[in-house]
Amino acid sequence: xxxxxxxxxxxxxxxxxxxxxxxxxxxxxxxxxxxxxxxxxxxxxxxxxxxxxxxxxxxxxxxxxxxxxxxxxxxxxxxxxxxxxxxxxxxxxxxxxxxxxxxxxxxxxxxxxxxx
Amino acid sequence: xxxxxxxxxxxxxxxxxxxxxxxxxxxxxxxxxxxxxxxxxxxxxxxxxxxxxxxxxxxxxxxxxxxxxxxxxxxxxxxxxxxxxxxxxxxxxxxxxxxxxxxxxxxxxxxx
Numbered sequence: 001x002x003x004x005x006x007x008x009x010x011x012x013x014x015x016x017x018x019x020x021x022x023x024x025x026x027x028x029x030x031x032x033x034x035x036x037x038x039x040x041x042x043x044x045x046x047x048x049x050x051x052x053x054x055x056x057x058x059x060x061x062x063x064x065x066x067x068x069x070x071x072x073x074x075x076x077x078x079x080x081x082x083x084x085x086x087x088x089x090x091x092x093x094x095x096x097x098x099x100x101x102x103x104x105x106x107x108x109x110x111x112x113x114x115x116x
Numbered sequence: 117x118x119x120x121x122x123x124x125x126x127x128x129x130x131x132x133x134x135x136x137x138x139x140x141x142x143x144x145x146x147x148x149x150x151x152x153x154x155x156x157x158x159x160x161x162x163x164x165x166x167x168x169x170x171x172x173x174x175x176x177x178x179x180x181x182x183x184x185x186x187x188x189x190x191x192x193x194x195x196x197x198x199x200x201x202x203x204x205x206x207x208x209x210x211x212x213x214x215x216x217x218x219x220x221x222x223x224x225x226x227x228x
Contacts, residue, residue, distance in 0.1 A: 033215055043204060045219035091159065095215055103149060103161035103172060104208075104217060 002027045004094050006107035013082045014115050020067075021077045021110050023092030031097035034068065035104070036077045040088040048090070051075065053097065079112075087114045117143055120209050120220035128226045134195040137223045141188050141209030147171075148190040149217060150182060153204040162205075165190050194225075202227045 003026045013019035025034070036048040051059045051068050058066050063083075067076045079086055092107040121140045129135050141148050150162040161174040165184035182192040188209075194201055204224050208217035 035216070037219070042221070043224075044221045045206060045208075047216060047218065050216055095217075097215070103164060103174065104151075104159075105161075106159040108158050 002029075002094050002096075002105045004092050004105050004107040006090075006092055006110050008110045009108070010111045010113070012113040012115055013079070013086075015082055015084060017082055018078060018080045019082055019112065021079075021090050021092075021112065023075045023077070023107055025073050025075065025092070025094050025105075027073070027094065027096075029096050033095045033097060034066075034075045035093040035095070036064070036066070036075075037091045037093060037106075038086075038088045039091065039109075040085075045091070049077065082114050084114050084116060087112060120207060120218055122205075122207050122220040122223050124223060125221065126224045126226075128228060129197050130228050131197055131199060133197050134193065135197060135225060136191055136193045137205055137207075137225075139190045139192075139207030139209075139220060141190070141207075142211075142218055145209035145211050145218075146188050147210045148184055148188065149208045149210075150190070150192050151206045151208065152176075153206055153222070154202075159206070162192065197227045199227050201225065 005024045032053045034051045038046045049061045063080045065078045089109045091109045093104045096102045123138045147166045149164040163173045168184045179195045184190045204222045206222045207220045210217045
């Protein structure tokens with residue numbers, strides 16, 4: 001079974017600084033998706049970024065980028081120019097490509113605090 | 117496009133009662149998945165429906181059930197509620213092509 005591990009339960013960053021959240025996963029599949037979701041205090045789970053494992057180029061969405069290391073099964077999220085609104089729980093998630101009927105597998109999450 | 121909507125947003129029930137939660141997916145999305153989120157267990161998959169058929173089911177007791185209607189709206193039902201069923205229940209929809217799931221705001225269920 002696939003597993004996702006987020007080893008940092010909590011992190012903090014100064015406003016305008018850069019922070020990196022770590023995620024590792026375990027799978028025997030070669031094709032899959034990886035996601036970072038953000039869950040602010042409002043509890044709405046928001047998609048931050050998505051990476052297809054067959055793409056070598058790291059995904060980027062504005063201030064958010066990933067460092068995807070397929071061989072190491074590592075998928076870290078970098079947040080640049082951190083803003084107060086970035087404070088939230090961040091979840092790393094895995095889903096098999098062409099999954100059809102397989103669910104997202106989530107890590108336990110990292111709580112990010114942004115210090116003004 | 118409107119996002120995923122869930123109703124009600126909050127529910128308080130007592131042990132032994134049953135509850136029905138509703139989820140309306142993004143227009144055009146045919147897949148609806150349900151997840152339970154608790155502080156202790158994190159996010160756990162309940163089940164997924166696609167075109168009115170349950171495609172996958174997580175490791176939950178039979179008290180948890182669901183269904184999907186022809187308009188892709190989905191409901192989940194929990195019978196004989198237990199204290200441990202207190203959780204945030206999240207619904208997510210996807211088009212099936214991109215495999216990206218978009219989540220609703222959740223229903224916070226409290227069982228007393």
